[in-house]
Amino acid sequence: QQPVQSPQAVILREGEDAVINCSSSKALYSVHWYRQKHGEAPVFLMILLKGGEQKGHEKISASFNEKKQQSSLYLTASQLSYSGTYFCGTEKTSYDKVIFGPGTSLSVIP
Amino acid sequence: GAVVSQHPSWVICKSGTSVKIECRSLDFQATTMFWYRQFPKQSLMLMATSNEGSKATYEQGVEKDKFLINHASLTLSTLTVTSAHPEDSSFYICSARGPGTTYEQYFGPGTRLTVT
Numbered sequence: 001q002q003p004v005q006s007p008q009a010v011i012l013r014e015g016e017d018a019v020i021n022c023s024s025s026k027a028l029y030s031v032h033w034y035r036q037k038h039g040e041a042p043v044f045l046m047i048l049l050k051g052g053e054q055k056g057h058e059k060i061s062a063s064f065n066e067k068k069q070q071s072s073l074y075l076t077a078s079q080l081s082y083s084g085t086y087f088c089g090t091e092k093t094s095y096d097k098v099i100f101g102p103g104t105s106l107s108v109i110p
Numbered sequence: 111g112a113v114v115s116q117h118p119s120w121v122i123c124k125s126g127t128s129v130k131i132e133c134r135s136l137d138f139q140a141t142t143m144f145w146y147r148q149f150p151k152q153s154l155m156l157m158a159t160s161n162e163g164s165k166a167t168y169e170q171g172v173e174k175d176k177f178l179i180n181h182a183s184l185t186l187s188t189l190t191v192t193s194a195h196p197e198d199s200s201f202y203i204c205s206a207r208g209p210g211t212t213y214e215q216y217f218g219p220g221t222r223l224t225v226t
Contacts, residue, residue: 040220
């Protein structure tokens with residue numbers, strides 16, 4: 001079952017912060033986050049495993065609340081290069097197939 | 111890092127013909143590869159899971175006889191779109207689970223198929 005993402009789209013000015021949410025009605029083992037730019041393949045950002053962990057590098061971080069079956073991606077001090085469509089993908093079990101959400105279009109403007 | 115390639119990057123074919131798309135893991139062995147289809151401004155729709163040396167597992171609604179998947183080696187999976195029709199025009203992307211015990215998937219650059 002496809003996870004739900006919100007918002008569908010967001011426009012930011014450089015330096016602003018954004019949060020993208022991903023939720024599922026099923027119990028999850030992991031949540032993956034990818035960014036895709038127009039006409040290109042998705043690029044892996046990070047994965048969060050069951051255990052309620054948080055991860056981050058530089059100005060992009062994420063959290064996973066397994067009890068609520070929700071994950072959030074945090075982008076701080078956004079840069080123009082952050083523009084693209086962000087997909088979360090969920091797995092129900094370890095090494096399972098990944099089902100992707102509908103995506104969140106993020107545009108960063110000067 | 112883990113690199114996945116796809117060939118061709120784009121293809122135009124006539125209705126009724128077949129097209130083969132190759133997906134290769136260049137610097138690691140991939141026992142499992144995935145094939146996705148993506149329409150403009152839409153999400154990645156999983157078509158099938160390809161396991162080396164065994165039959166592919168297709169998602170509900172995906173025609174096995176139309177989309178033939180072969181995973182003949184640990185570095186190569188192929189998707190053949192048989193008797194292609196204009197509605198098969200799409201962006202096809204493969205991915206491979208990373209080397210070792212990593213969970214992340216690495217995506218190929220995708221193949222743009224246009225059926226005329």
